[in-house]
Amino acid sequence: MKNRLKLLRAERDWTQANLADQLGVSRQTVNAIEKGKFDPSLPLAFKVARLFDLSIEDIFQDAPTTPA
Amino acid sequence: MNKEIITDMCDSTAQTKKNTKRLFFWSVIWALATAGVGFGPKNLWNFNTWLTIIAVLIHIGLGLGMIRVFKQYLQGLDELQRKIQLDAMALSLGIGLVLGSSYEMLEDIKLIPFEPEIPHLLIMMSLTYVVGTVLGNRKYQ
Numbered sequence: 001m002k003n004r005l006k007l008l009r010a011e012r013d014w015t016q017a018n019l020a021d022q023l024g025v026s027r028q029t030v031n032a033i034e035k036g037k038f039d040p041s042l043p044l045a046f047k048v049a050r051l052f053d054l055s056i057e058d059i060f061q062d063a064p065t066t067p068a
Numbered sequence: 069m070n071k072e073i074i075t076d077m078c079d080s081t082a083q084t085k086k087n088t089k090r091l092f093f094w095s096v097i098w099a100l101a102t103a104g105v106g107f108g109p110k111n112l113w114n115f116n117t118w119l120t121i122i123a124v125l126i127h128i129g130l131g132l133g134m135i136r137v138f139k140q141y142l143q144g145l146d147e148l149q150r151k152i153q154l155d156a157m158a159l160s161l162g163i164g165l166v167l168g169s170s171y172e173m174l175e176d177i178k179l180i181p182f183e184p185e186i187p188h189l190l191i192m193m194s195l196t197y198v199v200g201t202v203l204g205n206r207k208y209q
Contacts, residue, residue, distance in 0.1 A: 024081070026081070026084075026148070028148060028205075028208060029146050029147070031209070032148055032208040032209075037207070038151075
């Protein structure tokens with residue numbers, strides 16, 4: 001899953017630690033989500049969307065999988 | 069282990085740090101109680117039945133307390149940290165089950181001359197859990 005978290009965070013001049021504090025997660029989790037290594041749960045995705053005042057789809061985009 | 073992995077493993081909220089310290093404390097106390105039950109009857113109270121029963125009950129009580137504290141520790145983690153812990157525990161349980169069952173048979177089939185001991189299995193599972201946690205943190209760093 002792709003996301004615009006890093007871009008949105010940079011626009012607000014927040015560090016990963018700032019964002020992590022506001023979301024109540026560790027900086028490691030914010031970093032892993034930004035790098036696309038970890039997909040957040042639905043409650044966390046909603047929390048992120050509320051924080052940036054956007055919809056979930058505006059932040060997270062499903063990356064289509066290539067057929068085998 | 070590089071510095072970033074250590075930083076990620078220590079990266080946590082104040083509540084998580086507090087829970088980690090509590091878990092460490094309870095783990096040490098439980099390990100001491102385990103040693104007490106193992107060595108006490110022979111070396112400290114000459115197999116006095118009542119003292120041994122009390123030591124075993126204290127050991128079980130501390131073990132249950134440690135489980136409760138570990139549960140609180142897990143509940144205090146965020147979802148990625150919890151996933152790392154779950155993966156590490158799954159690895160530890162799987163390795164313990166597979167290698168433990170083979171290890172148990174080694175004496176029966178005359179491949180080793182000594183009787184397999186449960187502490188060996190516990191040590192292996194503990195080490196596997198630590199390795200799993202490190203690998204998980206490296207994967208998501």
